[in-house]
Amino acid sequence: MEKIDYAKVETNLVKWLQNKVNNAGLKGVVVGLSGGIxxxxxxxxxxxxFDDNVLGVIMPCHSKTQDEEDAQMLVEKFSIxxxxxxxxxxxxxxxxxxxxxxxxxxxxxxxxxxxxxxxAALYYYASALNxxxxxxxxxxxxxxxxxxxxxxxxxxxxxxxxxxKHEVKGLAQRLDIPERIINKKPSAGLWSDQTDESEMGFSxxxxxxxxxxxxxxxxxxxxxxxxxxxxxxxxxxxxxPKREDIx
Numbered sequence: 001m002e003k004i005d006y007a008k009v010e011t012n013l014v015k016w017l018q019n020k021v022n023n024a025g026l027k028g029v030v031v032g033l034s035g036g037i038x039x040x041x042x043x044x045x046x047x048x049x050f051d052d053n054v055l056g057v058i059m060p061c062h063s064k065t066q067d068e069e070d071a072q073m074l075v076e077k078f079s080i081x082x083x084x085x086x087x088x089x090x091x092x093x094x095x096x097x098x099x100x101x102x103x104x105x106x107x108x109x110x111x112x113x114x115x116x117x118x119x120a121a122l123y124y125y126a127s128a129l130n131x132x133x134x135x136x137x138x139x140x141x142x143x144x145x146x147x148x149x150x151x152x153x154x155x156x157x158x159x160x161x162x163x164x165k166h167e168v169k170g171l172a173q174r175l176d177i178p179e180r181i182i183n184k185k186p187s188a189g190l191w192s193d194q195t196d197e198s199e200m201g202f203s204x205x206x207x208x209x210x211x212x213x214x215x216x217x218x219x220x221x222x223x224x225x226x227x228x229x230x231x232x233x234x235x236x237x238x239x240x241p242k243r244e245d246i247x
Contacts, residue, residue, distance in 0.1 A: 004167065006174035010045070013159050017049040020157050021132055028053025029134040029157070030126045032118055033082065035070035037172050037181055038136035038160060044175045045159055046134055047080055055125060056082035061091050061114045070181050077178065087117050111190035115151025123154075132156040140165040140207050144224060145231020146200065153234055164208040200227070 021029060031043040033056045046054045058071045068084075075082040094117070095110060122133045135155030137147050142161055147153040160168055165186070172182050186196040186204065197203050202220050210216040210224055 004170060006171050009163075009167075009171055010048070010174055013045050014049045017046060017134070017157065017159055021050070024132060024156075026130050026132055028055070028129065028131045030055045030057060030122050030129070030131050031134050032056075032122055032136070032152075033058045033071040033074065034136070035067035035074075035181065036136075036184070036186060037177065038138055038168060038186075039071075040074050040177045040181050041168055041172050041175060042134055042136045042160060043074070043080060044078060044177065047078060052081055053131070054081060055129065055131065056080045057118075057122060057125060058082060058084040059087050059118045059121060060084070061087040061117065066184075070178075070184070073178060074181065085121055087114070087121070090117060108190075112148045112151060114190065115148040116154075119151050119154040126156075134159065137161060138163050138165055138168050140204055140211060142235065143207070143211055144200065144227040145234045146196065146227070147234065149234045164211055165204040166208050 017029070021027070028050045029046045031039060031046055031054065033039050033043060043054065043056050056071075056075055058068060058075075060068045074080070091113060095113060098105070119133075125131070126133045133154075133156045135152060135158045137152065137155070137158050138160040139162055141147055142158075163171065169182060200207070201223050206216060206220050207224060210221060216224065
């Protein structure tokens with residue numbers, strides 16, 4: 001594959017963020033910090049674009065201690081303006097109320113509440129500060145819809161949306177992200193011991209290769225396209241009937 005100039009990628013993404021925020025008439029951005037590589041890269045790009053007009057928000061919600069520690073390590077290393085809001089009690093109270101209505105959700109139904117609470121918090125801070133919400137979704141996740149609708153998919157900008165996962169890793173190294181964050185197993189943190197690859201049923205390496213070349217074992221290709229089809233609604237506009245079809 002062609003060698004990537006990550007210095008150029010960094011420069012272009014920083015300019016892209018600046019243009020998008022300036023065109024919106026705003027002055028900065030909010031980024032949710034999970035302790036993972038995607039949010040680390042995103043907030044560093046944002047910091048380079050807007051200096052102090054960046055707010056990183058750490059939002060544990062019955063999360064692994066290491067994730068919170070990694071997010072804290074990141075903001076301390078780069079002196080990123082940040083705050084912490086623990087959503088665990090909010091999640092417990094909200095879920096308990098839902099269950100008391102008599103409908104019991106499955107594990108995924110419950111877990112998806114977490115990113116949706118985080119989305120609501122990020123938009124609160126963004127509105128208060130006249131900022132935009134910058135998401136951390138990469139091209140690999142977007143291909144198969146591996147994000148929560150109106151959760152981590154509820155954002156204003158997705159600067160990593162053109163980069164597959166291994167390219168995000170290359171950019172992370174360029175940005176001097178700590179190796180502990182770069183090398184940890186990707187996880188959405190939805191439940192204990194959850195990892196992206198175990199849930200997807202294939203590796204990011206296989207997914208990235210398929211996205212960039214169209215090549216994959218038939219079984220892997222079928223799994224990828226099945227997920228992409230199932231989750232396509234997450235990337236499309238809300239369906240609205242045509243007037244001529246109803247009048």
